[in-house]
Amino acid sequence: MDKEELVIKLAEEFGISSIDIYNFVNCVAESMGNAFEKGKNINIEQFGRFKVLTRKNDRGEEYRYISFSPVKKFVKDVNYKYNDLEAFPIDDSEDELYEDSPETYKGVEVLNPDYFVFTEKTGKDPMSDNKKFDDNLLRDNFSDEEFSQSGNSNQERGHTDEKKDYELPSSIIQLHKDITNEEKSNISPEIHSKKDESMDLSEDIERIVEERKKRLDDITSGIKSLEHKVEHHEEESIEDMSEKFEEVRNFNDEKNEELYKIISERNKIIDDINKMVNESEIDLGEHKTEEPLEEPKRKIEKNDQFESSGPEEKQEITEISPDLQTEEDFDPIVINEDEIKKHDTALDNQFEKIETPEMKNIDYKSNEILTPEDKEILKTGAEDHNKIKEEPKSFEDVFETSGEIKDDAVHRESNIPPTHKIEDKHVVKELQPQSQRTLDTYHDRMEKRRAMYENESSGGSWKAFGIIGVILAVLVLLIYWGYNSNMFSPAPPLVNNEQQSENIPPPAGNNQQHQQNNVQDNNQQQKITENKNSPPLPPSGEEYITETGMDVVLVRTAQGFFIQTASFKRKPDADREAKNINANGKEVSVKEADLGGKGIYFRVRVGTFETKEEAIEFAKEMN
């Protein structure tokens, strides 16, 4: 922007004459210059600061200069592109500092400062100057004479200027020509003669091709002329069309003649081909004529069968339906209106006569038209009709004659045996055993499979029921055993014998005498009648019997009767006594018994006895 533009812009904005503003701008500039001349600094708000500084010249002379430091706002406005960028460190060596390759700073080129000093001075890239220098060097190496010679030689031969540098010298070309002439002279004359013959043949071929091309051109030109005529006639008036239709007709006739010729030729060719083909077939026909003749024979046989079956059907139909009559046998129906009227009046009179109070109660509007007799007839008819429908189609009916299914519809309507398949039975009977065998095997297999399936299904169910029943039985037995045993109930109270043994454990030798005394006392006190019929055992499973008349206690269990000689609180005492007993072959056992708060007792028992009397006798012998 210049001073004039600034003045115009201010004048437009403020509406003041440009002369005043011009004077104002000059006044400001002069006043600032006067200040700088005096060596004063100027500070302008929102613009910058001007300073007058001194500096030394290369010659050592001092001179003053003005430095301008703009305001930050002014700098940011100018550097609106680069305000966001900041300096960042780079990990590079010193060698790379002096490379010519530029690097990027976030999309901006980062270059060596020395490189730009060079570019700022010249205003051009250093590499572009080197290229020019190289071109000059190349041109200086060539002399002017060589350029002139090459130019003259190329102009004579008519080559383009582009290929000047790549052209061979004349001496080499002459050498090449000499070599080629020597090779041609050395070649034998036979080869030359062959080459001439080949050239003659090629000429003939070219002639033929040219002639054909001429023919094609003639044909195309003629067709185009004719087509042009046809198109030209259509555009003209109708008056002249009568003369020109003939031309068109002639043109069409010519085309048609050509077509007829072509078609006739094609037909001839086709006839010839057919003749040739027929001759070839006749030569080979003796072997092949049998096959095509068999097919019509078969057809004829089938037709004969159907024809033979046709009249038989008609005969049987007459036999089945003898009641049918021809039209001549029927009496023609003649209707007279008078007779109808008479009939109606007679019916009316009947209803009038027959009217009774019982008849009045009948609802004529009801739909019960059928009598019970009619209903019975209909039921029987319906049953017969259902019987006919429910006849099952067994496999034997289907496979009676052949492996294929019959046309049942035809035979049921006509009730005719399949006459036309009787002959086929001879063929099919051979196949019957196979088919029947397959059917028998099929039925047998199916029956076996069904039986197996039923057995499996039933067996599986009965197994499950059996398992459940066994489990229930086991549970019942366990509960019964546990009810009878000590599991669910505490042990019965002890006999007095044990209570005495707690306090005074007697020695082994005097045990029997001590027990005898006690038992005698107990027998005198307790006199209980004995039930020979074994009563049910208590829940503990043991019953003590003390009225034996002996100094021994009997124990009744499910296994049998035991003789309990003694009971001890220590096991070695019990074992000691078990050894000393004269059991006479019977077993001697020591049994534990928990009595709750009283503790554990070890009872010495002798064998098993089936009855009470045996046990008593054995006890007497022991003593």
Add this chain to the structure above:
Amino acid sequence: MNKQTLINKAAYESLLKKGTIEKLFDRMFEIIRESVREEGKFEIEEFGSFKVAHKVAAKYFDEGKKQFVAIPPKDKIVFTPSQFLNDRINKKRDEGG
């Protein structure tokens, strides 16, 4: 020297009012800033010219940190006084005249 002294001197020499001169003074430097920002150049023949010098991004060796630093590019504002003013500062004009 201050902005206010310049305004007073201009008001003394010109026929305009002081208020309008203040507005003109502010507006004149705004236009200079806009022209420098948009065109990169503003010139008054007798006084001098403001220009924008593009400083390309460069790579320097910071001896304090002993590390290479990449400096972003920058547009630097430069004031070059005219020959008339430069002579006037250095009093060559008086010698010649």
